[in-house]
Amino acid sequence: MIVLFLPVSVSAGNIYHLPAGAAEAGMGSVCVMQTGFWSSFQNQASLAFNNYLSAGINYENRFSLKELGTRIAGIIIPAGNASLGMIYSHFGYSCYRREMAGLGCGLLLSENLAAGIQIDYFTEKTPGEYGNHQAVICEAGLLVTPRENIRIGVHIFNPVPNSLRKVFMPVTIRTGVGIELDKGLFAGAEAEMSSGRRLVFKTGFDYEAVKNFRIRGGFCTENNAFSFGLGYTVKFLNLDLSFTTHEKLGITSCASMIFKIL
Amino acid sequence: MTIFATFAVKQKPILILFWLIFLSELIIRPAYCQDESLSQIIMTIIEEFAADESDPEATAIFIEQLHELSENPVKINSGDEDEISRLFFLNDFQVKAIADYIKTTGELVSKYEIANIPGFDRQTAELILPFVFIEDNSVISLPSPVWRNTLLTNFIIRPGENDTSYLGSPAKVLSKYRFTAGHFSGGITAEKDQGERLLDGKPPLTDFISGYLSYTGSRFLKRIILGDFGACFGQGININTGIHTGLSLTAPGYMQGRNETKPYTSTDENNYLRGGAAEFTFRDLGISLFFSRSRIDATPGIREDTSDFTVTGFYKTGLHNTSSLLMKKDIVTETSMGANVTYDFGFLRAGVLWSAGSFVPPVSLQSGNPEDLFDFSGKTCNIYSFYYNSQFRKVLSYGEISFNNLRNLAMAQGITAKLSDRLAVNFLYRYYAPGFHTFHGRGPGSGSNTCNEKAMLGNFTFEAAKHLFVSAGAEIRNFPWLRYRISCPSMARKYEIRMKYIPSENLTFDCSFTSRFSMLDSNESQGINGLSGTSDRLFRFSAKYSPGENLVLSSAVNYMISGHDDSRGMLMRQDIVYRLRQAPLTLWIRYCIFNTGSWYTRLYTYENDLLYSYNVPALSGDGCRSYAMVKWEIGDMADLRVKYGITTLAHENDLMENRDEIRVQLIVRF
Numbered sequence: 001m002i003v004l005f006l007p008v009s010v011s012a013g014n015i016y017h018l019p020a021g022a023a024e025a026g027m028g029s030v031c032v033m034q035t036g037f038w039s040s041f042q043n044q045a046s047l048a049f050n051n052y053l054s055a056g057i058n059y060e061n062r063f064s065l066k067e068l069g070t071r072i073a074g075i076i077i078p079a080g081n082a083s084l085g086m087i088y089s090h091f092g093y094s095c096y097r098r099e100m101a102g103l104g105c106g107l108l109l110s111e112n113l114a115a116g117i118q119i120d121y122f123t124e125k126t127p128g129e130y131g132n133h134q135a136v137i138c139e140a141g142l143l144v145t146p147r148e149n150i151r152i153g154v155h156i157f158n159p160v161p162n163s164l165r166k167v168f169m170p171v172t173i174r175t176g177v178g179i180e181l182d183k184g185l186f187a188g189a190e191a192e193m194s195s196g197r198r199l200v201f202k203t204g205f206d207y208e209a210v211k212n213f214r215i216r217g218g219f220c221t222e223n224n225a226f227s228f229g230l231g232y233t234v235k236f237l238n239l240d241l242s243f244t245t246h247e248k249l250g251i252t253s254c255a256s257m258i259f260k261i262l
Numbered sequence: 263m264t265i266f267a268t269f270a271v272k273q274k275p276i277l278i279l280f281w282l283i284f285l286s287e288l289i290i291r292p293a294y295c296q297d298e299s300l301s302q303i304i305m306t307i308i309e310e311f312a313a314d315e316s317d318p319e320a321t322a323i324f325i326e327q328l329h330e331l332s333e334n335p336v337k338i339n340s341g342d343e344d345e346i347s348r349l350f351f352l353n354d355f356q357v358k359a360i361a362d363y364i365k366t367t368g369e370l371v372s373k374y375e376i377a378n379i380p381g382f383d384r385q386t387a388e389l390i391l392p393f394v395f396i397e398d399n400s401v402i403s404l405p406s407p408v409w410r411n412t413l414l415t416n417f418i419i420r421p422g423e424n425d426t427s428y429l430g431s432p433a434k435v436l437s438k439y440r441f442t443a444g445h446f447s448g449g450i451t452a453e454k455d456q457g458e459r460l461l462d463g464k465p466p467l468t469d470f471i472s473g474y475l476s477y478t479g480s481r482f483l484k485r486i487i488l489g490d491f492g493a494c495f496g497q498g499i500n501i502n503t504g505i506h507t508g509l510s511l512t513a514p515g516y517m518q519g520r521n522e523t524k525p526y527t528s529t530d531e532n533n534y535l536r537g538g539a540a541e542f543t544f545r546d547l548g549i550s551l552f553f554s555r556s557r558i559d560a561t562p563g564i565r566e567d568t569s570d571f572t573v574t575g576f577y578k579t580g581l582h583n584t585s586s587l588l589m590k591k592d593i594v595t596e597t598s599m600g601a602n603v604t605y606d607f608g609f610l611r612a613g614v615l616w617s618a619g620s621f622v623p624p625v626s627l628q629s630g631n632p633e634d635l636f637d638f639s640g641k642t643c644n645i646y647s648f649y650y651n652s653q654f655r656k657v658l659s660y661g662e663i664s665f666n667n668l669r670n671l672a673m674a675q676g677i678t679a680k681l682s683d684r685l686a687v688n689f690l691y692r693y694y695a696p697g698f699h700t701f702h703g704r705g706p707g708s709g710s711n712t713c714n715e716k717a718m719l720g721n722f723t724f725e726a727a728k729h730l731f732v733s734a735g736a737e738i739r740n741f742p743w744l745r746y747r748i749s750c751p752s753m754a755r756k757y758e759i760r761m762k763y764i765p766s767e768n769l770t771f772d773c774s775f776t777s778r779f780s781m782l783d784s785n786e787s788q789g790i791n792g793l794s795g796t797s798d799r800l801f802r803f804s805a806k807y808s809p810g811e812n813l814v815l816s817s818a819v820n821y822m823i824s825g826h827d828d829s830r831g832m833l834m835r836q837d838i839v840y841r842l843r844q845a846p847l848t849l850w851i852r853y854c855i856f857n858t859g860s861w862y863t864r865l866y867t868y869e870n871d872l873l874y875s876y877n878v879p880a881l882s883g884d885g886c887r888s889y890a891m892v893k894w895e896i897g898d899m900a901d902l903r904v905k906y907g908i909t910t911l912a913h914e915n916d917l918m919e920n921r922d923e924i925r926v927q928l929i930v931r932f
């Protein structure tokens with residue numbers, strides 16, 4: 001059962017934080033300053049940069065164990081300066097299941113500043129004496145572009161002070177900076193810390209090796225996890241694949257498809 | 263399966279509402295904000311200061327002086343030396359350089375022009391920026407004869423704390439009243455610490471009360487103060503009731519500021535002078551005289567040899583909230599007097615200073631332990647000093663030599679050289695003999711006691727590339743005699759390297775690495791204690807960005823490794839400062855997560871707070887620290903600040919401990 005709560009570098013120990021999409025997982029889960037589809041649910045400010053009606057599905061197979069799989073589906077609906085995002089995730093199996101549904105909104109506040117918030121609803125179901133539990137939390141983020149090729153992201157997950165609760169609920173702060181070094185080459189670094197956990201640093205790159213084909217790599221200090229990923233774009237469809245290592249528990253693979261509808 | 267318990271979470275619609283309001287404000291209102299009172303450099307200095315812990319009062323003094331400046335920024339374009347010298351961290355020559363620059367080239371158009379003035383670099387300019395005012399201030403008007411009053415009241419309470427040993431209420435209350443009328447000014451400061459009685463004694467007064475009347479002239483009589491005052495002369499070895507230099511290893515300079523006596527408005531209950539002070543100037547000659555008699559806190563005792571009443575230690579915290587601590591209040595009558603004469607030769611400014619102090623009852627700090635062998639014992643203490651500052655081309659040299667009762671020596675000698683437009687270096691040597699005693703002195707880099715130390719400090723600041731500044735410093739300290747928990751002569755080292763990248767005026771990255779080596783008794787079970795050395799290493803990174811004038815975002819990461827127990831400490835925080843455009847409200851919000859392995863890896867982080875109050879909590883354990891503060895500017899006549907802060911600590915078995923506090927401040931001007 002312990003393995004259920006073992007992070008695999010995507011959320012620095014906060015098991016309630018949504019895993020990164022395949023594109024971001026391939027670059028060490030560096031996502032707080034990215035503007036991709038899945039990043040928009042890691043930092044809701046990024047929603048503002050998604051101007052297409054789009055939908056996606058993502059599957060993460062942690063340590064190649066089907067019981068530890070996470071299935072995610074999301075949709076982004078643009079609306080002027082703002083975009084709305086909806087997300088659903090499912091983790092676990094018949095003896096333990098954790099589900100999350102979120103509704104987020106990202107707004108472009110000025111040329112170089114965007115902000116976003118999301119409300120999440122969690123359920124955790126376990127048979128027997130443990131019962132079922134629910135919770136509502138919020139998360140919020142900012143994305144700033146001080147220069148055309150530099151982006152800085154800040155995100156806080158569950159900022160409600162724990163004094164207002166009966167028990168501890170993990171909080172996560174993330175901040176990161178990314179730079180477009182050259183045409184097609186993006187590199188980023190991110191720091192993340194969750195309640196009761198160590199500080200984690202992540203770094204990664206995304207490079208368009210040939211037209212429509214991207215390769216990604218990254219490293220995360222938690223569990224010394226290395227990541228590798230591939231991405232391919234076919235007209236309205238993005239296909240991404242990633243692999244993340246764990247010092248002791250093996251490889252976590254992840255695949256996603258994103259459809260740009262309008 | 264305690265993890266399930268985490269779902270016992272309450273829904274918080276108020277927070278959601280807050281975010282929606284915040285976001286809508288951002289959309290509606292374009293950039294507009296100036297309320298960024300402390301620069302990152304100053305914040306770092308304060309955190310270093312708090313971490314050092316050798317001189318806790320200095321943090322309060324430093325922050326108070328900064329608050330005074332941020333409340334009343336210096337009108338730098340006036341070119342008036344007295345006005346510019348309110349920037350207390352500048353030395354005489356820097357003050358003169360700014361004044362000369364404005365007189366010869368005209369008014370500064372931008373604050374950033376300061377970095378181009380001889381004697382300044384970008385780092386010093388950054389330090390000054392929050393405290394100067396450029397616009398519409400070219401003329402310093404004559405002091406207005408209109409009576410102006412300011413009344414400040416702070417009220418601080420920690421709802422969760424309830425110590426039954428306290429004599430009074432757990433609230434901390436501070437009130438300051440000041441007036442100015444033409445050349446005259448005056449003020450009263452009253453404070454009640456946590457747990458002290460509000461009114462006590464005969465007549466019933468707050469635990470600490472101080473006041474002054476001051477006259478500031480422009481000719482022969484430059485200033486006269488009656489009541490409580492502070493003073494600083496030379497490099498501060500002999501007399502310095504303010505802050506000492508040498509706070510940061512990568513500071514742009516270590517020369518002490520100007521000679522001055524100034525009204526005392528702080529709340530340090532023991533380090534001030536009470537009586538009268540006068541400053542006279544006649545052309546290039548300056549004379550200062552002061553006399554003080556005050557009662558200070560101490561631990562009473564009886565001399566074993568004569569059975570006389572004596573004092574065995576000074577009590578400096580100012581807290582009198584239990585019966586035993588109240589017994590230490592006002593035990594000693596200290597009488598101090600002194601005279602300072604200085605002469606300005608142009609390139610050289612030199613001075614001599616004499617001060618004398620006497621105590622009733624006599625003081626005997628020697629407890630019989632070897633480490634106390636050189637501590638003060640007796641009734642009187644005379645100190646004679648000679649000091650100088652000189653500037654020759656791009657080299658600034660300064661120093662002071664002092665003798666205590668013509669026996670024990672204390673000296674400091676420093677050099678600041680700007681070798682090129684991109685490289686500046688500093689050196690400071692100091693030697694404070696084990697038997698040197700000063701009761702109101704704070705020599706450069708000395709901590710709380712200016713004695714038993716021989717040290718060398720050096721640093722450089724280099725503009726390595728466009729927008730990239732690298733500075734590094736090293737300090738080696740030798741302690742010729744024993745110290746607390748150190749049974750042999752010992753030494754300490756400190757190194758620091760700092761990089762600062764400022765790609766644009768609204769974006770700053772700052773990163774530093776500090777290593778400290780210190781020695782302590784090794785606690786051998788048999789025989790004489792040996793010494794063991796430990797190294798602590800601290801890494802800091804911060805980024806600050808201001809997307810618009812009304813919004814400042816900053817993120818910081820601290821990581822510490824302690825050699826004492828090989829534990830790790832880490833901290834990550836996010837700050838937002840936002841000023842609403844249509845309402846006179848400013849918001850400060852912080853969220854900070856920390857996780858430290860032990861008390862040795864505790865991390866200090868500066869918090870924005872009430873004016874004339876400060877908060878640099880030592881974060882230790884596993885938890886979160888967050889606060890929200892709002893300032894409401896009620897026209898020109900009043901400011902109201904309310905701060906709520908909470909620290910949540912997680913203990914074993916998911917037990918939570920919450921410590922919260924409420925701070926309220928009202929400033930009224932009439």
